[in-house]
Amino acid sequence: xxxxxxxxxxxxxxxxxxxxxxxxxxxxxxxxxxxxxxxxxxxxxxxxxxxxxxxxxxxxxxxxxxxxxxxxxxxxxxxxxxxxxxxxxxxxxxxxxxxxxxxxxxxxxxxxxxxxxxxxxxxxxxxxxxxxxxxxxxxxxxxxxxxxxxxxxxxxxxxxxxxxxxxxxxx
Numbered sequence: 001x002x003x004x005x006x007x008x009x010x011x012x013x014x015x016x017x018x019x020x021x022x023x024x025x026x027x028x029x030x031x032x033x034x035x036x037x038x039x040x041x042x043x044x045x046x047x048x049x050x051x052x053x054x055x056x057x058x059x060x061x062x063x064x065x066x067x068x069x070x071x072x073x074x075x076x077x078x079x080x081x082x083x084x085x086x087x088x089x090x091x092x093x094x095x096x097x098x099x100x101x102x103x104x105x106x107x108x109x110x111x112x113x114x115x116x117x118x119x120x121x122x123x124x125x126x127x128x129x130x131x132x133x134x135x136x137x138x139x140x141x142x143x144x145x146x147x148x149x150x151x152x153x154x155x156x157x158x159x160x161x162x163x164x165x166x167x168x169x170x171x
Contacts, residue, residue: 037082037085038082044076048097057087081108091117095110095125
């Protein structure tokens with residue numbers, strides 16, 4: 001009987017420690033969504049961005065991506081951003097998709113503008129810069145760095161030094 005009591009107490013302690021760990025992890029990692037106001041931004045590419053991706057301003061997390069929707073007319077993705085209520089964004093601000101490093105995950109970085117007019121809930125950030133295709137950049141650099149892949153440069157004309165034409169009018 002006493003052996004069962006000790007096992008029950010040890011099990012209760014283990015469960016209490018597990019619950020404490022889960023609550024601690026949930027509160028310190030900001031896994032929960034940010035409750036705030038909604039902004040939208042339309043990009044040409046959103047590679048590496050998912051619902052829950054951080055939105056930062058000067059390196060400080062101020063929100064998350066709450067939804068990603070593809071515009072059926074332009075085929076461009078629109079991101080819905082949930083921004084903390086106490087953070088106001090000027091209407092001439094810009095947002096870009098950037099990465100935490102070469103192997104880091106992507107996040108949205110907002111660069112505040114200088115306008116005195118702030119974006120209202122439901123507003124749209126018009127100055128955007130989509131994600132960069134690193135694999136495409138590396139491939140383009142390895143193939144000679146030309147902007148258009150596959151188009152060879154035309155060779156210079158008249159490479160033959162024994163040409164009949166003399167620009168100075170001689171024979």
